Amino acid sequence: MDNALKLFYYQFHTQQHYFLCHDILEEAWKQNSSFSKNDPVVSLILFATGCYHYRRHNFIGAKRSFERAYKIIVQDEDSQYLGLHISHYKNLITQIIYNIEQRKTFQPIQLPITDAMEQQILHDFPNYISTPYVIEDDYIIHHHIKRDRSEVIQARQDAMKNNNRLSK
Numbered sequence: 001m002d003n004a005l006k007l008f009y010y011q012f013h014t015q016q017h018y019f020l021c022h023d024i025l026e027e028a029w030k031q032n033s034s035f036s037k038n039d040p041v042v043s044l045i046l047f048a049t050g051c052y053h054y055r056r057h058n059f060i061g062a063k064r065s066f067e068r069a070y071k072i073i074v075q076d077e078d079s080q081y082l083g084l085h086i087s088h089y090k091n092l093i094t095q096i097i098y099n100i101e102q103r104k105t106f107q108p109i110q111l112p113i114t115d116a117m118e119q120q121i122l123h124d125f126p127n128y129i130s131t132p133y134v135i136e137d138d139y140i141i142h143h144h145i146k147r148d149r150s151e152v153i154q155a156r157q158d159a160m161k162n163n164n165r166l167s168k
Helices: 002-015 018-031 040-055 059-074 086-101 115-124 150-167
Strands: none
Touching: 002 018, 002 040, 002 115, 018 040, 040 059, 040 086, 059 086
C-alpha cells in the first residue's frame, strides 16, 4: 500500500490525473484480502473520484463522492498509514463540499500530507511538486472516455461468447 500511496500522491498533486489516482488505490485496496468498503483508503479513492467529477463540472457526482469520502474518514481512527493530517483532510473535504454547493470553479487541491510522506514521495519521484494551476490535458480530464478500453471490451465479448456456449 505504501508504494501505491506515493504514486497516488504524485499523480494527484503533480499530474492531477484523478481518474488514474482512483485506479491506483482501488487496485492496491482490492489486493488486501481483508479489505472493506469502510477502510480509510476508500476515502482517498472517493476523494480522487470527487476531484475528477468536480473538474468536469459534474457537481452532483462530485458532491456525492466527497460526502462519502467524509463519512468514511470520520468513522475510522486507524487512518495514520495514509500519510495525511486527518483533521486537515476532514476540513478540506468540508470546504470542497461547500465550494461545490456554491458552484465555485475547480482549483487544484493540495492534500494535507505529512512531512514524512512528502519525503517518501520525493525519494521515489524527485520531480514531485504540487502543480499550482489546473492541468487542461484533454486525455486526463476526460480519461474515462479517452482511455484505451480494447482489453476490457474484448474480455466482455469473450465472456458473453463463453456464456452463450454454456447456455446451449
